[in-house]
Amino acid sequence: MGLTQPNFPPVDPETFLERPFFDRIRTLGAHWGEYGFGSPKILHIIYLLKVFVFYGGVGITLATLTSGLNPLHVAEWWNEPIIYQKAILWTVLVEILGIGGSWGPLAGHFKPMTGGCLYWLRPQTIRLPPWPDKVPFTKGDSRTPFDVALYALILVNLAVAIVLPGVDSSSLDKAVADNHGLVNPVLMYPLIALLIVMGLRDKVIFLAARSEQYLPAMIFFGLLPFVDMILALKLLIVTVWIGAGISKFGYHFSLVIPPMMSNTPWMPKALKPMFYRKFADDMRPSKLAGGVGHVLGTVVEIAGPLVLLFSTNKVLTVAAVVLMLGLHFFILSTFPLAVPLEWNLLFSYATVFLFLGFPTWDGYALTDTSMPWGMVAIVAALCFFPVLGNLRPDLVSFLPSMRQYAGNWASATWAFAPGAEEKLDKYVVRPAKNTRTQLLTMYPPEVADVVMHQLLAWRSMHSQGRALYSLLIRHLGSDIDTYTLREAEFSCNSLVAFNFGDGHLHDEKLIAALQRRCNFAPGEFTVAWIESQPIHKGTQSYKVIDAALGVIETGTYRVVDAVNEQPWLPNGPIPFQVDWTLDVDARRAVTDPEVVREPQMRRSDAGSRSVSANDQVQQ
Known part of the structure; x- marks a missing residue:
């Protein structure tokens, strides 16, 4: 596999379709086991440039310059609340434009590489309302000018919230003396409403915006005082992690590991067969694959977040932060199909921002909330769809169920x-x-x-x-x-x-x-x-x-x-x-x-x- 040339399977294309279907599957499965998709390495470079230069570089520049901060002085802005808020909003904008997850050849978009806005700004494309027979004014499966306008308003709302400077917040001033304000909470109200209406008209766009994770954050930005907002954001990210960890119980996740590792461009070819029981003859996952999945995956995604949420020990907290950073950068480096690279980079920053920028020992433990019953309600709300989705997966998409890359998919x-x-x-x-x-x-x-x-x-x-x-x-x-x-x-x-x-x-x-x-x-x-x-x-x-x-x-x-x-x-x-x-x-x-x-x-x-x-x- 070279920089610009793919690693093509060892088959004769001219006669390939003449072979029985399962003969084709066996041959290409063995090839995947050693080479993955066989993509040229230039493709992985394109993805890395997209996530680190466009998403990371442009996002940081926008967030800092519009907040009166210097993007080159990381020590000045890494724990500024407005930067975290704008990082969330920038991520939503990138995702809903179709430039984040599910982008490019590793998601089946070859020409053009972008889906998203090219479809959703065009009338008569397919839309999929979740409950057309129950929610008034949502029937039909064709995108209308109203749907296009609604989508465009969401883009404008996000862009305005990102570029406008912060506003003063008395709750933030009380907790952090020297700050650059917060995103104006008034901008969150129409954005929340627009996303909900869009979700009822077309669940595809709602999920593409990763609303199951970012919509609660917007609600917290708009409604909660600062300390409670930080605590709610901690609960949100911990819910995502633990939900993903729990979803990996069972048989499915062990089978995810071998093809994922086989598709990892930096993994030596000689090591990839070790993730299979007896490569080529028995392609079920090996004990190594099960260990990687359930120890480095399941255990880390459950134990690490619990430590971060409750630990008051600085050394233990830093160790847990490093552990979670390792997890996310490892996932990012494997280039999983659907390529949620921006999500992994954001969660890496969120880990540092929330648990080192506002640690439990500095007034940001759950016991420091001003609304104990409110936190109980937030926990219940955050757990509702993951619990329902695991018990009744037919009722809830696997994304709100927090089953990210668990192998248990419809x-x-x-x-x-x-x-x-x-x-x-x-x-x-x-x-x-x-x-x-x-x-x-x-x-x-x-x-x-x-x-x-x-x-x-x-x-x-x-x-x-x-x-x-x-x-x-x-x-x-x-x-x-x-x-x-x-x-x-x-x-x-x-x-x-x-x-x-x-x-x-x-x-x-x-x-x-x-x-x-x-x-x-x-x-x-x-x-x-x-x-x-x-x-x-x-x-x-x-x-x-x-x-x-x-x-x-x-x-x-x-x-x-x-x-x-x-x-x-x-x-x-x-x-x-x-x-x-x-x-x-x-x-x-x-x-x-x-x-x-x-x-x-x-x-x-x-x-x-x-x-x-x-x-x-x-x-």
Whole structure:
């Protein structure tokens, strides 16, 4: 892998698609194990320049100069509250513009590399309201001039809050004698309202702004006196850390580590196979991978934040700060897909600012609050969505559930009959084309097909991939070798500008929106979709969706069955518990104009039943 040349898999592009699907997956999975995506190193340099020069450099310059501080005198501004506030607002602006997470080739944006504003400032692009049947004035899936104006107002509001100088605050003056004020809290009120309204109109933009983490901070900026604001911000970041740590309990996270380390550009090639049990033959995670995941990940993300929140010992606190900085810079250095690099850099600064700039022994312990019951309410509010999301993942996106990069995601694989994918390019309004179409501007078609399969191989190395491909075997049979399969996260990015691993952004609602535009015939576009695992259950729910027919099957599978299987499913599909399926007569009613179109739902013949690897669903 050179500076400008990718490390291409050892396959013949001309004959690659002639090979059986799982033969392709096994070959590319082994290649991923040694080289990751195989991206040229110039791409990683571009990402580093984006995060350190554009995000960090420009952000610091804006925040300091507009607050009467010299950006070169770090000692003057690192613990200035207004700089922290503007760092949050700058991060939200970068994220909501589409220049932060889910940007560039590592998120499936090749040409153009930016999604975000290019989509959300354009009428008739797809929008996804969370509750269109329950919240008035939110129905529809097409962006209107109102939505564009609303989004533009959010950008303006953020920019104004960043560039205006601080205002005096009596609570800040009382706590910090020499200061440069705070961002005017009045600017927070319209911003909070605009984000909430936007979230009800389009959950994609709401999540892209990472509102689950930054919206509470804006509320604290606008409503709380200074000391209580700092304490609430501490509780916020600790909730994010601990929520992420708890979400890594279970089987999934161990499977995240090997492909993540394999994609790490600085990791020596000779060390990467050590994260697999028996490289190439057994691609399940090794004990080393489990140790890295659950000791350096789970333990650190839970123990470190608790020390920071309650420790009054300076040495212990500094050690915990160094530990958390190490965690975030390590994650940043691995270039995980969806590339949340800005988030990791911000959390590194926040760790230093909150816990060394305003330490517990200097009047910023939880016991120093002026509103004890208010802090209890803040804790309850911060924990509400993580608790609900872990118990009922179907109700809450994995982002508000605080399950960042835990491996426990709602996921999907799309399967198109030959030629059907082209309808998306033809009928969906957007500034970009399908991911493969973007690749065709750089590579021949046969090379683009190999690259698209690299994403499928990456998914197969996670627990969800084994379940998704098992479902497609059952529903497509041998046609899986001739259908066009796509990793849904990347396809979703090309359609709505953002994904970040959230399967709720490409569930049956998005498929229905695509069907209204493309009018797929039954069988042309089939989706295998699975929900995240509830923390108290050993199973995951799944759906099979036909774009023309809607959901055609639901059921569950045991997580251990997916975890214990190899990525290329040498033993056939894992078993499923089918709870409901759309029967043959109902499907005929939808597809046959001579039959009354009243699809009927029924339980499987024997009620809920287990489907073995050799069972086939009656089509």
